[in-house]
Amino acid sequence: MKTRQPQAPTLTITGPTGDGYESVLTPEALEFVAGLVTRHGQAIQAALEARAKRRRGLAAGDRLGFLEETKQIREAEWSVAAAPVDLRKRVVEITGPVERKMIINALNSGADVFMADFEDSNSPTWPNVVEGQIHLRDAVRGTIEFVDARRGKEYRLNDDVATLMVRPRGFHLSEAHAHLAGRPAPASLFDFGLFFFHNGREQLSRGTGPYFYLPKLESHHEARIWNDVFVDAQTSLGLPVGTIRATVLIETLPAAFEMDEILWELREHSAGLNCGRWDYIFSFIKTLRDDPAAVMPDRSQVTMLQPCMRAYTQLAVKTCHRRGAHAMGGMAAQIPIKNDPVANRAALALVRADKEREAADGHDGTWVAHPGLVQIAREAFGARMSGPNQIDRKRDDVHVAAEDLLEIPSGTITEDGLRQNVRVGIQYLEAWLNGVGCVPLYHLMEDAATAEISRTQVWQWMRHGAALADGRSIEIDLFHQVIVEEMQAVREQIGAERFGAGRFSEAADLFSALCTQPELEEFLTIPAYELLRTPQEQTQDKE
Numbered sequence: 001m002k003t004r005q006p007q008a009p010t011l012t013i014t015g016p017t018g019d020g021y022e023s024v025l026t027p028e029a030l031e032f033v034a035g036l037v038t039r040h041g042q043a044i045q046a047a048l049e050a051r052a053k054r055r056r057g058l059a060a061g062d063r064l065g066f067l068e069e070t071k072q073i074r075e076a077e078w079s080v081a082a083a084p085v086d087l088r089k090r091v092v093e094i095t096g097p098v099e100r101k102m103i104i105n106a107l108n109s110g111a112d113v114f115m116a117d118f119e120d121s122n123s124p125t126w127p128n129v130v131e132g133q134i135h136l137r138d139a140v141r142g143t144i145e146f147v148d149a150r151r152g153k154e155y156r157l158n159d160d161v162a163t164l165m166v167r168p169r170g171f172h173l174s175e176a177h178a179h180l181a182g183r184p185a186p187a188s189l190f191d192f193g194l195f196f197f198h199n200g201r202e203q204l205s206r207g208t209g210p211y212f213y214l215p216k217l218e219s220h221h222e223a224r225i226w227n228d229v230f231v232d233a234q235t236s237l238g239l240p241v242g243t244i245r246a247t248v249l250i251e252t253l254p255a256a257f258e259m260d261e262i263l264w265e266l267r268e269h270s271a272g273l274n275c276g277r278w279d280y281i282f283s284f285i286k287t288l289r290d291d292p293a294a295v296m297p298d299r300s301q302v303t304m305l306q307p308c309m310r311a312y313t314q315l316a317v318k319t320c321h322r323r324g325a326h327a328m329g330g331m332a333a334q335i336p337i338k339n340d341p342v343a344n345r346a347a348l349a350l351v352r353a354d355k356e357r358e359a360a361d362g363h364d365g366t367w368v369a370h371p372g373l374v375q376i377a378r379e380a381f382g383a384r385m386s387g388p389n390q391i392d393r394k395r396d397d398v399h400v401a402a403e404d405l406l407e408i409p410s411g412t413i414t415e416d417g418l419r420q421n422v423r424v425g426i427q428y429l430e431a432w433l434n435g436v437g438c439v440p441l442y443h444l445m446e447d448a449a450t451a452e453i454s455r456t457q458v459w460q461w462m463r464h465g466a467a468l469a470d471g472r473s474i475e476i477d478l479f480h481q482v483i484v485e486e487m488q489a490v491r492e493q494i495g496a497e498r499f500g501a502g503r504f505s506e507a508a509d510l511f512s513a514l515c516t517q518p519e520l521e522e523f524l525t526i527p528a529y530e531l532l533r534t535p536q537e538q539t540q541d542k543e
Helices: 027-059 068-075 100-107 126-140 187-205 220-236 259-265 277-287 307-322 341-361 371-382 415-433 448-463 476-494 496-501 504-516 525-532 535-542
Strands: 092-097 113-117 145-148 153-156 163-167 174-180 183-186 211-214 245-250 270-275 327-331 365-368 439-441 444-446
Touching: 027 174, 027 183, 027 187, 027 220, 068 259, 092 100, 092 371, 100 113, 100 126, 100 145, 100 153, 113 126, 126 163, 126 174, 126 187, 163 187, 174 187, 183 187, 187 220, 220 245, 220 259, 245 259, 259 270, 259 307, 270 307, 277 307, 277 327, 277 448, 307 327, 307 341, 327 341, 341 365, 341 371, 365 371, 415 439, 415 448, 415 476, 415 504, 415 525, 444 448, 448 476, 448 504, 476 496, 476 504, 504 525
Parallel strands: 092 113, 092 365, 113 163, 163 211, 211 245, 245 270, 270 327, 327 365
Antiparallel strands: 145 153, 174 183, 439 444
């Protein structure tokens, strides 16, 4: 008698269906993702618990520093695997959400790389997540197109397009519409697994490869989890180990102390490190939240010229180049300003200065958020380097101690800074709740990272009894007064009808709760995710 083989685990999808969803949510793809979740989900959970343990230690007086147990890795001579041909030149990388027209415009922008983002610039509604996978599948095959009937415009790919990289969501997020054994799947494995299953082999056949950006890592142990996932995924699909390449965003303060170790763990899959400056500032505040001496000045004053930011970025360049890896610069928040030539020139001058600083420091490329900035970034780097990168600049002149990374930025706390945090934080959350994760506000491109800075700054100021430059204490009554006044200003700016039709009340309530609760919420996107889903979806998830 034949023994019945146990059925392979698969994901249960609870999200509503849509046009073409079945083409990416195939049984085979869901089984592949389920295998990754089964084999690596516990490691991700253990990593989140390790983060919580570190936080408790810091609250009790522990201090971050370079790890003694990995000193041998830092001191030894070794290199990461050589970059694939289409990742050797990354002078300009453009980023944006996985929206269909955005993908086409970004790939056509003239940038060297387009990072398609499921994370900070994407609001993870179920349609955004699944349709993003559909759009990227079409982009990989060169068939993606978009028709804007209202404007009478058609969008298609040029013959020469940017190299595609994909950023899945971080370890801290779950995908509430995909369950395994009654538990939501880690969003990181869902995003990565679906994309790799459908596109990895296809990308290789087209002379490129499956390339990724990895967000929010806090330790080399977390990098090891990703490396294990990569080996598993490649082996499962019969692809050579080392096919996948990944750039790690150094956007948390703890990770800044483990750059060598992170590169070591991913050395056969590494595509370098990136200085994710906005999340890094957010992490700086969050990590040192319990220290009253670590209170930060206005967000606008925490520039890349602050000593701690200079130490972090130059250490990244030195570390990467010593290991033969790319050191990528970060995003300048400014965007082109239409209908105001004077303000536009000023904004573009700031972008140029930022990119010139990065090029002078030895970065191998940089990020932009708008196609109109590609040429400025390319010119800034072109004036400093003639080859595809600057990896041969070893920066042996850079010496960074733990104290340099932990130096608190100098500056003041102003009423304008408080109002900006409130105004930007609430408006961004309102857009995010409506499914938009990348929002131009007051001539700056805002995403989840900058909204995180806004709310953690306000929480930190009130938590430690900080005072404004004019002497007033930042207390809850003042905070609530500012919310009322700023929301009235937004109402007048956008009109009562648009304001009333929006989700500003929910966004203001959430922002207020995040800023005033006794314990700092780790990520605003976790409680916001519950508001993002419809009541029908929440009911389905519980069934």
